[in-house]
Amino acid sequence: MLNLKAIREDPEPIRNALARREAGLADDLDHLIELDGKRRKVTIEVEELRAEQNRGSKAVGSATGEEREQLIKSLRQVSERLTDLEPGLASIHEELLALASRLPNPPHESVPEGVDEEDNQVVRDVGNVPSFAFEPKDHVDIAQRLGIIDLERAARVSGSRFTYLLGGAVWTQWALVRYCMDMLGAKGFVPVVPPVLVREEAMYGTGFLPASEAQIYVTRDDDLYLAGTSEVPLAALHQGEILDPGTLPLRYAGYSTCFRREAGTYGKDIRGIFRLHQFDKVEMFSFTEPGNSWDEHEFLLSCQEEILKGLGLPYRLVLVCTGQMGNAAAKQYDIEVWLPGQGRYRELTSCSNCTDYQARRLECRVRLEDGNQTVHTLNGTACAIGRTLIALLENFQREDGSVPLPEPLHPYIPEEHRVLGPNGAP
């Protein structure tokens, strides 16, 4: 949700920023400004009548006889005029809210303008792309030979885009989770296992509704939504609260299963476990004072890079262009990991500063010296388990099909599973 006060005071920067995202948005903003003006005009009218009504009603209490009758008579007229005006105000308000909640966060000036992946800006390449003395296989070949994923049976049970993870894949999953949690815990993140079924308000508050409705699973009888990322329940954790500035920044590391319908991606990444309806993920989430979110954004990014460097995965950091950013983000970094099996970089993590966009919808504020202010929220993937598993398999594969897991994971894996081999699974 946009800050109407800020728009009213100085609409130009916001209009320009929105136009950089998508051409039509500037017109939407103008419509919004018009509605806001209308609303204020009618509000003044209505409130003056209400003030009159309040004054009069008080007077009735102490009046008697003829005077009282006269007063009630005239107040009845005020009441009727209000009844005429109020529906108009309500509908303007409704329209205003519907439009305002549809508009995305205006991008930060440092965000490159563009429409698709081609327009993303590569910030840096890190690590060495491995070279192989043999033809590297892709993760499906490797994993199936190891017996650690079972896509066919999963399809029989649940349909396409599901998998069973077995044996070594599971050991690796727990190791990745513990590796990330230990690192983030040491940095002051509070580990969280959040609810993954959430109410509509949480989806709305994080900006996934109404924007991405088609991507979200809904339960039939209970009207609960399945979170596509723990960002949703983590953001909603402090919904409606006024936080004490001493507690900020609040940093959480949420571990949860994520559910995505992936509507409209038929035929895309259909092979393997790259794009599933269900996967597990460790997600970082921060609440900060408005002035500190840009520093926090870089901090979350540094955590992501530390995790990947620790695992020894080659990646590149990308600044996502205006057209590719999530609805709530003002700026977004993606990290793309090198996948030898595909011979290209693929998205592994994402890190967004949502500024006050989600927090305003969630009504999450901080009590500052000069009044209450909307906090800023940020989110970043610590570890998308499935895709990280793909990256480990493809980058560290050996010609015999075995895969040694990187050393930082060893403390969390039984010794016999530190190298994924044919004996790693039934």
Add this chain to the structure above:
RNA sequence: GGGGGGAUGCCGGAGCGGACGAUCGGGGCGGUCUUGAAAACCGCUGGCCCUGAUGAGGGGCUCGUGGGUUCGAAUCCCACUCCCCCCGCCA
């Protein structure tokens, strides 16, 4: 699934048609006293919106949510939502 009880400010808890934005207690903040602290005493202490200069001031809304009755609703009526307890089932 069956039965019962609730929803009021940061927390507890009154109020049940007209000086109620709300008694009181706790907490928090400030002060008096004290070498310091505690105790005691005094004062302050919700949010949102409009107007105004992001000031002072003024106004409106807000007692779970939405509707209704009324000149006037925290208080009466209707619907919904949520929370809690007991029984049953259950990881």
